[in-house]
Amino acid sequence: MSPILQLRDVSITYPGTAEPAVREVDLSLSEGETLGLAGESGCGKTSLAMSVLRLLPRAARVDGEILLDGQDVRRMTFGQLRAARWASASVVFQGAMHALNPVRSIGAQIAEPIKLHAGARGDLRERVAELLEQVELPASRADAYPHELSGGQKQRVMIAMALACEPRLVIADEPTTALDVVVQSQILRLMGRLVAERGIALLMISHDLSVLSASCARLAVMREGRIVESGPARQVMTEPRHEHSRALASAFPTVGDPRFRYVEQSAPGRPLLEAEDVSVDFAGRGRTVHAVRGVDLQVAENEIVALVGQSGSGKTTLARTLLGLQRPTSGVVRYDGVPLPTGSAGLRDYRRQVQLVLQDPTGALNPRHTAYEAVAEGLRIHGLADDERGRVAAALEAAELRPAEKYFARLPHELSGGQRQRVVIAGAMVLEPRVLVADEPVASLDATVRGEILSLLLRLRVARGLSTLVITHDLGLAWNIADRVAVMYRGEIVELGDVEQVLLDPQHDYTRTLLAAVPSIERRVV
Structure with a gap:
């Protein structure tokens, strides 16, 4: 049986670049096979995948052979290519939030590829309902709009669209990025089931x-446009031969493995930031949502606390309340033993001491502001005009962007993802706060950059006595750097204690559910 997809000596070059983005790649994928393509941003993996359906910019030069069911995609007419897209091969794009049209119902969007292909017969609404059921969504959601769905539901819609014309090959580009660990596990199980039931090939x-490694039988690792290692998933993950494969494998921690514990347990100081019996309710449309329910939580001096839980668990609402951005319905938030002020001047002074690091550095930075302006903004808001240049330079140096002057004039698009996150951290550190609230600080970063940012947070703790509340769905991150873990579920803290106690001997069923959902080679999801 011939492979569904064959890549032979494929190279891709973009105009204005001296080096190819993809270099001499050979890969094949047959019916019912799953192949994982791993690598960091800029390694060429998405360029390679998009070349399969000629989705690259027209100016890109593609050399070699890309055979889809034996036909070279590079030589297809537009009519042949149009027939191949969706029907022979389809793509689940990264970031369902941005890939879906916000002003069209999801039923209409799923139906669109079916309408475009002449093979579509029968009741279209029935077909949409059938596809929704296949991705474990009720047929009634066909009339919903993207903003009415959770992140995991939107990703399921993208998968339903990809399956609409019954393709033989599905290409999934970062299908679980930014999803919490439980939803990620559900999406991976769903895709594994569809591969098994339909016999499709999955890249x-x-x-x-x-x-x-938890969802694909084979892995191929890319670096600088080349495949540096490929083989069975278990072998690549547990016995990698190439140094880059080893770096990627070691970048994602195993909870319970002391090699991935970056910090030793230390005695915390007195409570610095604390919530006492805090509840937050939202009323609307004739009902009340209890987002946070009677939470008690403390972040002490020289302590890192990880607040973990799924999307919708209430952890971001709690963080906003701790920052004074949301007033509690009941209970009290204290900083250094004193209740948070309610006036704007008092809150502004408070936020010099408690600073926020946002999840997405690209969204957090103004694309027209240089790194210098991004960091200086906090100083200007708080009227700290003396030695602005020196303060900005010191903050960038503390965030390990050295020499600082080299980055002053850089715009966000001229920085890597890790450098952008360092600028965001520098913007928080320039005010010399005592507490940092970091909302998913490494969720969108590459494997090795993730480790660099976590190490930076630990060094800032030592150098500046910084306390940190890390909000995350990543239990591995908690194992890496936290002293204590608070597990949040449906607005409540259901488990709280030292990292070793909570993650190695969980007492609550929900904590055990989170741990069971963490992907590992021993716990395959397909």
């Missing part, structure tokens, strides 16, 4: 080797 792209 999954990710920077997360642990996700790929």
Whole structure:
């Protein structure tokens, strides 16, 4: 049986670049096979995947052979290519939030590829309902709009669209990025089931080797446009031969493995930031949502606390309340033993001491502001005009962007993802706060950059006595750097204690559910 997809000596070059983005790649994929393509941003993996359906910019030069069911995609007419897209091969694009049209119902969007292909017969609404059921969504959601769905539901819609014309090959580009660990596990199980039931070939792209190894039979690792290692998932994950494969494999921690514990337990100081019996309710449309329910939580001096839980568990609402951005319905938030002020001047002074690091550095930075302006903004808001240049330079140096002057004039698009996150951290550190609230600080970063940012947070703790509340769905991150873990579920803290106690001997069923959902080579999801 011939492969569904064959790549022979494929190279891709973009105009204005001296080096190819993809170099001499050979890969094949047959019916019912799963292949994970791993690598960091810029390694060429998405360029390679998009070349399969000629989705690259027209100016890109593609050399070699890309055979889809034996036909070279490079030589297809537009009519042949149009027939191949969706019907022979389809793509689950990264970031369902941005890939879906916000002003069209999801039923209409799933139906669109079916309408475009002449083979579509029968009741279209029935077909949409059938596809929704296949991805474990009720047929009634066909009339919903993207903003009415959770992240995991939107990703399921993208998968339903990809399956609409019954393709033989599905290409999934970072299908679980930014999803919490439980939803990620559900999406990976769903895709594995569809591969098994339909016999489709699956090419999954990710920077997360642990996700790929838990869901794909074979792995190929890319670096600088080349495949540097390929083989069975277990072998690549547990006995990698190439140094880059080893770096990727070691970047995602195993909870319980002391090699991935970056910090030793230390005695915390007195409570610095604390919530006492805090509840937050939202009323609307005739009902009340209890987002946070009677939470008690403390972050002490010289302590890192990880607040973990799924999307919708209430952890971001709690963080906003701790920052004074959301007033509690009941209970009290204290900083250094004193209740948070309610006036704007008092809150502004408070936020010099407690600073926020946002999840997405690309969204957090103004694309027209240089790194210098991004960091200086906080100083200007708080009227700290003396020695602005020196303060900005010191903050960038503390965030390990050295020499600082080299980055002053850089715009966000001229920085890597890790450098952008360092600028965001520098913007928080320039005010010399005592507490940092970091919302998913490494969720969108590559494997090795993730480790660099976590190490930076630990060094800032030592150098500046910084306390940190890390909000995350990543239990591996908690194992890496936290002293204590608070597990949040449906607005409540259901488990709280030292990292070793909570993650190695969980007492609550929900904590055990989170741990069971963490991908690993021993716990395959397909």
